[in-house]
Amino acid sequence: MADQMDLESDGPRGIKRTAQEAGLPPEAPRRIKALDQDVVNKIAAGEIIVAPMHALKEMLENSIDAGSTSIEILVKEGGLKLLQITDNGHGIEKDDLPILCERFTTSKLKNFEDLMAIGTYGFRGEALASISHIAHLKVTTKTANSSCAWQAHYSSGKLIPAKPGQSSDPKACAGRRGTQITVEDLFYNIPNRRRAFRSPSEEYAKVLEVITRYAVHREGIAFSIKKHGETSTGFSVASAATKLDRIRQAYGALIAKELVDFAIEDPKWGFKASGYATNANYSVKRTTLLLFINNRSVDSSAIKKAVEQTYQLFLPKGGHPFIYLSLDIEPTRVDVNVHPTKREVHFLNEDEIIEVVCSDIRERLAKVDTSRTFKTQTLLPGLSPMTPINMKSTGLTDSPSTSGSVPRNKSSTKKPYENNLIRTDSQMRKITSMLPPALTPGASIDESSGSADGIIYTATDREPIQIRLSSVKKLRADVRESMHNNLTEVFASLTYVGLVDSRRRLAAVQSGVNLYLVDYGMTAHEFFYQVGLTDFGNFGLIQLQPAPRLQDLLEVAAQHYIDTESDCANLDKDEVVQKVYDQLMNRKQMISEYFSIEISDDGLVEAIPLLLKGYLPSMAKLPTFLLRLGPFVNWTEEEDCFRTFLRELASFYVPEQLPEPSSAPPTNMEAEDMDLEDPSNEDQQTGTPSNDIDASIENRRKEVVYALEHVLFPAFRSRILATEAMVKGVVEVANLKGLYRVFERC
Template identity: 60%
Template sequence: MDDDVMETGQTEPRGTKRTASDAGLSSNEHRRIKALDPDVVNKIAAGEIIVAPMHALKELIENAVDAGSTSIEILVKDGGLKLLQITDNGHGINMDDLPILCERFTTSKLREFEDLAAIGTYGFRGEALASISHISHLTVTTKTASSSCAWRAHYSDGKLVPAKPGQSAKPKPTAGRGGTQITVEDLFYNVPTRRRAFRSASEEYAKILDVVGRYAVHCSHVAFSCKKHGDSGASISTAVTASTIDRIRQIHGSAVANELITFDIEDNKRLGFTASGLVTNANYHVKRTIILLFINHRSVESSALKKAIEQTYSTFLPKGGHPFVYLDLEIEPNRVDVNVHPTKREVNFLNEDEIIESICREITSRLAQMDSSRTFMTQTLLPGVPKISDLDQSNTPTRKSGTLPSSQRPYENNLIRTDSRMRKITSMLPSLSTPPHNTQREPQSTDQAEETENRNDGLHYETTEREPLRIGLSSVKRLRATVRAEMHNGLTELFSAHTYVGLVDERRRIVAVQSGVKLYLVDYGMICNEFFYQIGLTDFGNFGVIKLDPPPKLIDLMRLGAEIERSEHQSTTETDEMEVILSRAPEMVSETLIERRDMLDEYFSIKISDQGELLTIPLLLKGYLPSLTKLPRFLLRLGPYVTWTSEEECFRSFLRELAAFYTPENLPPAPPSKLSRSTITPQKKTQNSSFPGTQDDNEGDEDDDNDDNGIAARRLQLIQMLEHVLFPAIRARLVATNSLLRGVVEVADLKGLYRVFERC
């Protein structure tokens, strides 16, 4: 802006703050607090509740259903801005209640604040009609069963007004049928800024149809009809006798309705909820997720539930595919807070994470059961692989299949092995459990081989009758929310659909996995650390237990851990200071754990006896046993590395230490072949049998053999657990966070390999 314009004061620059003197007010007068005009207050409240025509219609539909209607007719003009009319056949409104019908906080559904804990209707605050009357011209025509005629009333700003100037404002008798008809004209006529914000009437009408469609699907006992003003046919029309699936077919199409599966789950004792609904199977997918969510019969939204369902379906649908879900969730009213959002679009309820997890688990189970009927378009099989038609003659479940025309077959560089019957590359490698060359093993039968394969190294599992704890700690919920906020979608999808290839380097803890047409090297130490931390949050307070028999003394384990720490710090310059710390640490940490043993037992399944014996440690994953050589250092670190003074930080740091304990340890590289030693040793014994010290040398060799055998046994155990326990669990449960990106490296791409071989 030019300086001369600013100096003359004709035009103020944008963003300039005016002083009290510029506004014609004294400094004290400008700073006084005054009550807003009631008309301003009511318009502000109306703008919060009625944001668009669809919100006004939602409130009117809920009032009609609360009135016991079995038929609801909706008429819309100009996207609801010019006309929005809803007619029902409910019980109507008493003529004596019409004068206060549109005043704020007038309702027939609440008497005391405590009634909110048992609210069973859609509306309860008495603000819907009041808000609509402040931003439109509202007309109500109603007739009850006991009334001899219908009554019509006009409203503005919450008060009765005459239909024409000079007439009485009182309700007038008129002809009409039983029920109520509410007509909303010129919505937002006195809020021009809001009215100009709407782009087009067709867009607003589409939003209105979405609202009507949701309630038409859910309210199976009500007939719905919605059409534009002037149109002869209705956009939505459902009969009162139509089933839920028929309503979905009419509104969303036969492609959805033909692929629906039902599910039902309840947990009234612990979580106080029942859930039922219809979800699409793996044959159907669209570009965006469609969720019709009703909590206690209210149409609401839940981003947490939507994200969890999308993650559940990601293992069943192709990339970019999304499901259709209709979910009717009923929770005990005293566990739900419905009064948290002006439009009642969102609600809060207890045990949200547990309920969502139960629903997703049930959906996963139903999808897995229906997977045998999935339809595929298949490519021609490679030579030597049995055809699908051959398998149909056996007891194997059949699948619909077809062969793509040669012109539509995918290129070879897009094909990956997906048939589990094909031979794996590991079958060409020597067996890891091959016995030494100087021993003989008799051939095993098939039953014996299966028995050997299914051994659990002497572990025996028992099911306890302990009731699961209901964890409602806000600190745990915040830690879970932090993990969800750090989720990396691409990496989570990689792990949820990966194929485990094999162990690459146990010293650096690297495995190879395949996802799609790409091969990755994965730092399984980093991945397992995050995975066990997430298990600690998910199963918090409900871990299994590993019983130690005989139970070791806690102080002995602490001293052993201090010796391990002391041996690692011998080469440092701070040996004297470290010696002082390590000499005191076992007693101090032991006292700390014994003082908190009740909490450790309740939340972390670490049980310590009165005599200071360690009875149990937590079991995080069935079938996986952590290295107990790490137990002394784990217990010793619970002292200085756990923040015991803050609840949230205590849980976070403790679970991080527990995850580090459960993470597989680094193993030394495999020892060289012992062929030369095993052939020379007998001669050595014969020649040196008369010399002193020969027996000691042989004992040292035996100790080395025992160490090597122990490492070899642990390596074999680790290989089995990585393939059959850890990575299947990671595939099912891991939420990959951004911090794990540095632990995954792409090393090969099938398309890239084809380009390399094409140049050869």
Template identity: 60%
Template sequence: MGEEMDMDSPEQRGAKRPLEETEASGPSRPKRIKALDPDVVNKIAAGEIIVAPMHALKELIENAVDAGSTSIEVLVKDGGLKLLQITDNGHGIDRDDLPILCERFTTSKLKEFEDLSSIGTYGFRGEALASISHIAHLTVTTKTAGSSCAWRAHYGDGKLVPAKPGQNAAPKATAGRGGTQITVEDLFYNVPTRRRAFRSSSEEYAKILDVVGRYAVHCSGVAFSCRKHGDSGVSISTPSAANTIDRIRQIHGSAVANEVVEFEVAEKKLGFRASGLATNANYHVKKTVILLFINHRAVESTAVKRAVEQTYSAFLPKGGHPFVYLDLEIEPHRVDVNVHPTKREVNFLNEDEIIEMVCSEIRSKLAHVDSSRTFLTQSLLPGVQPIETLQPEQDAAAGEGAVSNKPINTPKTPATSKRPYENNLVRTDSKVRKITSMLTAAPISSPSHPGPPNTESGIPAASIRDEGLQYETTDRQPLRIALTSVKSLRNSVRAAMHNTLTEMFASHTYVGLVDERRRLAAIQSGVKLYLVDYGLACNEFFYQVGLTDFGNFGVINLDPPPKIVDLLSIAAETEQQDHAGNNDEEAGDIFANAAEVVSRTLIERREMLDEYFSMQISPEGELLTIPLLLKGYVPSLAKLPRFLLRLGPYVDWTGEQECFHTFLRELAAFYTPEQLPIPPPTSKDASASAQSEPATGETAADESYVAEEDPLIHARRAQMARMLEYAVFPALRSRLVATSRMLRGVVEVADLKGLYRVFERC
């Protein structure tokens, strides 16, 4: 018991480990001070700068942006611990600079200490690559504009090392593109304690995505992409031409991007300028998200975060927090960026005054847009009836002999929600079916009356019969198209995408056909009504279908197959007559031999047309099939002769990419719905017109004549209305990538909430 008391005595607490026995017996002596081994020093410094994979990536991204890159690609494996690779297209590194690239305090951005007061770049101390090389295997592949080849170098402990034991450590010439690729493998391989501290690779990957996302939002003109090793898709992808709001939409979602307001404030006396985007009162989340950049460097600031949250407390409900992107530019001599090894924190003069001015500007913007705040209301689901008192008439309707177990005078249940505003009572769900969708398809007559289908080719194959559209599938296997030209055309479509317009088409509800002659239709998106030029929309849509389904089109069988030269002759005669009517005799003579020339061109390329475009032509020049782009939609076969004629002069047959592009454009024009004439007045309109004038036999005969319409046009009008509603616009909703050129074909005609606000004031 006494021994236990001695163990717990205060004198024993906090005692250091005893010295060796030889020294413990002798007199107490002070320890000698020794210089640490350089390897230990470097590992300590590396642990201060590279705390996690995300810090290594942050340093590498900043170096890539400083190098003038316009495209940065990040590849990650096991959260960056196994592999962290960043590729840029910047100006690269000279071969002569590679030997000292990873030595400590080697940089191209500083010469004297005074340069720190005017630093305008991201990295400047020359420690990032040095620190990484001490705790990972580092490989650098770089090529400058003036170099004939790329150079690859391997580093360890800040020095060049051979790629394999026994080889020379000097940089090796290799193939590579302009810019620099830095590969970090086995991070913290020689610091096992630090490596074991990471809990999961998915958590580290989420931190890496946060870093990439922050710089992707801020760095305008720079394309960013980030993906996991082995994944075909990317986790983050922003094009270089995207603006800040589009970058926020792609990374943080449309819910944020649709509710942001811009702000900007500057003060010469304090030497700063601030701009950014902040969400309004319609958006709030459980955690504040602040993307703070001071002199274009991603940093954190507790003071800024606290002030922003205090500003929003008057606008958001309890527990709600905002999203803020703040770009703060301060005169370099007022900022000390050298206070933290990772440059995560910075100090600057007049911090409180600058933060107050920024928050005051945000507060004024929020107060200005607060009048347009949206309050969501909840209504009963379709088909659900509210609980009400059972009326005696309802019991009687159940039958005279029926016995009801429900009380007659049951008190009403208090309403849990207020009555929704009328401006919210709109149908915005496409799943709500119209009564016309429950009717069976009417027989659709075809203008050309082709015969029965040919069952030997095409996936799927379609034939047009008098009783309607019929489809069948074949055993032909889909082709995998990996042509560089097709991929390039697809990328050009994605680069021209308009995000807001694409979302509008993806969430729209078809309202109805407005004008068949001008090809206008009405659609609803949210609580807004739009007029859409469906001719322009279909032209772009069918071109995109041609790219996505390239080489795997279905076919429309033509039986009996017409001669191509006959169809071309019809189109050539029509064009010749049109030019003759315009007194263009030289242009009219060109079409004299056009049918023979174009027919010969198409027959010579019939194998390619069959393989890529499902357009089968027999050796005798018979057109057996044409491509089927959309099930349920049939193009106007009256446009077929002109489509074939334009394949001669308007398709570039010399180059692969231009050939595919021009052919698919002509195919899209062929599939675009044609303009139909204005429908004649109905019998009711005719009788009303007749009553307004003195009735004569001649007038009555004229009115009855006007009311009649060509049966083929009448059938096509009915066919077109049905195809637009049940085939074309559902396909636009699910597949269309709306491009900027389509903006001129969309007009907003009504905003229900805006109109309701006007009536509220009245």
């Protein structure tokens, strides 16, 4: 108890005592001393050269300042082991080599006032000095007036001999005009920083990003980079390449084909701006901003944020653009000396300039968006009205019309073999008697164009609808996430070779030096599904004149399913038709608004959606398409409803299987897809001779062949995103390198 009382009387615990209270002698004040020059230089080097990409950027800018038209880079282990840059610039004089790597030695600045109007990349003379303090540096250079090249080695800013015991003076050697700078063992004397780099491949990617940025911006200069020990280049661009070609080579064809160019000039704020921006068809998860101010690659969080806010009106949530922006601002308005690596610059009237640039981009994106025209299509204008129909207990039959149609002679009917029929009952009415075919028997196709005659396209003044439904955005995102990059590149650069097999829907395309067989049925299905998502709510119209009755179309399709599908044999046709009819009529307003299927109050199908100008789907598939909208579309959940509906619409638009010209009669499966009977028999319902059916098939085949070459595959090239599921529909059959190897063995 006494010990406890003594402890409590010692005062509060946890209070720090001063040195005087503790009885310690006072500490003498620390003296200020100048740092050793070697420490100063290494500190400066650590600020300027943070990673291999910064060393390359400094040397690259020096090469551009030297008037080079060709720059080659060699990299080993991401630049940590070797970083070499070779240019064909004006070179360095031999007399300047001794002070080349000393700090603050430059040919670009004399007085401080010159800094107010600097027009070059470098100006402080610290780049090579910093590199020489943290790496082994070798310079080989030759000017136009020099009879030979000169080679020098540097360490800590000073000339050193190439080998111990030799002179440190520059040595004469063979070489071409220009300068080659070799940096080896970067950060060899700063082990902590050397260990901080995670992987050489990651540093190489950063080095490559620096090259691609300058390659895009600096037209007239050829760039190339490759890894040490490899024969092929990682990236290269010719000096004659245009800016758009440079973007395509550096960032891919998907970006290049969606670019909108812009150019602004405002004397009030003393700047000019030009560049390229992606339109609303391109969207990724991260913004790519290539920003150059007075030809200097810089970062600006303010400009990046303003650009992203501009695109919020045009891209789905989470979508970001690609922007290349070059700003030319009066040098007196720019302060370049605000960052050790020159990564940032400050300029006057920053907010005003950003607003002008973003406003111009916004206007151009809006023009691109509103320039889309919505096409309506009149189907077969000028044709006579449809043959009247009478409903009988035995099914749909034709009645004699005043126009001279010939009634059927039942006594002359001959039942064909079942394996040659689409339907088991030849008495059933066909869609061709209710909806006139795209080409009447005997009509021909213009061999030069391959397109059907009589199609009229008219533009409407309907304003585009902004779709902000989260379900549609989710479906679009699902497509982007399932994208197969390599296959998308194949489609983006394809050249159509020709139709291989119309029965199996195979076509040959070339991409690069490779030849592929493509299942264009599978490709078209995915393409039209994506078109349905991107143009959701903004489809054109194919007007059906005269408009068929929805009830009749559903009965044709239902009877076909009952007669041909064993699983559907026990279904009540009238019940199925009525249920689907009620579903579509109850939702006709929604179907019209979102999918452009126009159904009148009295049940006439007046229009169907137009997904691609220049291509008509097979009207023989229309009854099946409408019937499947009942059981195969999930009408209870929004996202699943849109997905299943658009899948059915895509199936309707897929080109049907067709026989080869002058081939044998189609099989059951092919006849079902074409909705045609055996052409060897006379049409039992309308009395159409078999040669007329053959002509109709041949005309449709010519339409599809023409559409594949001139409409569908060009559309695939311009806008399809190939998905993982499409890989099984593309087979490589030949490649140039492989053929060379085959010939070498011969």
